[in-house]
Amino acid sequence: MEPFQLSQHSSVPRFSLLPWEQEFPRLRAGISARDSESIQDPNHCNYAMHIGNDPTKVLDNRKMLMESLGIPLPFWTCGEQVHGTQIQEVTTEERGRGLYGASSAIPATDGLITMADDVLLTSFYADCVPLLFYSPDTGWMGVAHAGWRGTVGGIGPNMVKAFHDRGADRQKLRIAIAPSIGSCCYEVDEHVTIPMLQALPDADGAVLQATGDGKFRLDLKEANRQILLHSGVLEEHIMVSKWCTSCHPTHFHSHRRDQGHTGRMVAYIGRRKDESIG
Template identity: 45%
Template sequence: MEPFEWDRDRLTLRISEWERAVPGLVCGFTTRLGGLSAAPFDSMNCAMHVGDRDQAVIANRELLTQKLQFSIEQWTCAEQVHGNDVVVVTSTQRGKGNKALADAIPSADGLITGDSDVLLASFYADCVPLFFIAPSQRVVGIAHAGWKGTAGNIGARMVEHFAQSFQIEPKEIRVAIGPSIGGCCYEVDGKVVEAIGVQLPKETEPTYTKMKENGKIQLDLKEANRVLLERAGIHSILMSRLCSSCRNDLFYSYRKEAGRTGRMTAFIGFN
């Protein structure tokens, strides 16, 4: 069963199981639909680093925050660099990057906050969004896991920061793995698989890779992150089956669109 469910107007996919269980929680993932950006960013691009007009991006962010009953001043994001650095966001960083890329939290692919006035946001066009929540402590996080972030085990790094900053044990954390490119569409070479395999036992490789006749390897990044998160002590994991490349009508796909495209937004926070 797909854990990411359409909201009423079908503009976002929500982690409804979490939202029903945790009062005040807002979390989910946008599609490419319902915004104001022109082609090739049509239409709900919320990322400023892809070449879209800033005015269109800000307008799309305004649309989303209003829909989620947040303000644009609460929208908080980082400069994503395909790394594994994690930042714990406090109220003093609230609103970083909301209207200008230069103002975003620098060089971070994971964000965590225990403050209820912050909407964490990050951006995707095939990479894997990882959502984190410790419901009892009302601490949330989001991580951007492309193949480099996966090789850097950013999921486990998030778990470590939950423990270091909030004394939250892995068993108290729930994770959701969002829509991304699937193993059906993601072909890589052996160097990518080898980099990810450094973090995992050899016997787990068949669960997230499949050799093709052309010598390329199909890599299931979502499954690789699931295995890594389980090894980090996470027991509660939801995983989307939606592929951003297969469903290019709904999602931006960096690979399918040769890099010239917009970005979906993963969001999480308490309002």
């Protein structure tokens, strides 16, 4: 079953990570979507302030999403994504970083983790792979941004280590690989394939498929899944979305499909302190 389900009763388009939200009722986890209006207006359903769009409109979009999740706006927290592998622990003191502008975001950070209630960790996407993490035995949560550079750099295993260092059992750790560009729409050359094969020497045909002239179709979600398996996570605890962001313009922004003229979805995870709220 596709783990990310379109929320039919939400006033804001979003895909909820249904298996986690059903199993852990205080958890909010998923990724935003877009609608037909955003195809004409990149400001609509855009949640990132670093791409030059109207910051007032972006803040309005964030507010509407938070209202649909039943979470107060000041709990929104994000990092400055640089396609790296830096991970930052977020406490209630860091809550709200990046809410009102990119300059206040946690600097040079592509992975966020927290065990604090009433903190919403957020990260932005328009084809790259969102990785969501939850540790049922410790309560730690996390989100990571995995483009191809972050993938080969080890952002996934770095996140697993960060959880393990804080007492989480690797074999109990849950991971969800959210909607991102699929191999159907992602062709790369040796600039990407060489570092990918260095990071994943045993990559099989599910990761890279030759198309001729030194080009390959890359399944970045599958690459992350295989790399995460090498870090000690159980296969049955990794869920992978089948959605391709490039193939579905009705639901997703796509940097590659729209040649950069697009907004950003936001992947999010947080836990409410009071289950009765939201």
